[in-house]
Amino acid sequence: MRAVLLTAAVLAALLAAPTAAAQDNCDPNYSGCVPIASDVDCQNGGGDGPAYLSGSAQVIGVDIYKLDRDKNGIACD
Numbered sequence: 001m002r003a004v005l006l007t008a009a010v011l012a013a014l015l016a017a018p019t020a021a022a023q024d025n026c027d028p029n030y031s032g033c034v035p036i037a038s039d040v041d042c043q044n045g046g047g048d049g050p051a052y053l054s055g056s057a058q059v060i061g062v063d064i065y066k067l068d069r070d071k072n073g074i075a076c077d
């Protein structure tokens with residue numbers, strides 16, 4: 001019984017995994033290409049990186065990098 005539950009949990013995790021690999025290191029939470037990194041900051045902001053977004057991007061998922069400070073759906077605007 002435990003093995004069945006474990007298998008189900010692994011399958012669910014795999015199905016829920018973002019399909020980011022299809023987009024060459026672009027984070028699926030944003031349209032436009034926001035890099036996948038431990039942290040991403042706006043190029044013109046005062047953030048410490050290690051990755052930066054040049055220009056803006058639309059938030060289509062969760063703003064995991066907190067790039068949309070004014071919550072209007074556009075990151076780094």
Ligand SMILES: [Ca+2]
Binds near residue numbers: 072
């Ligand atoms: Ca914004």
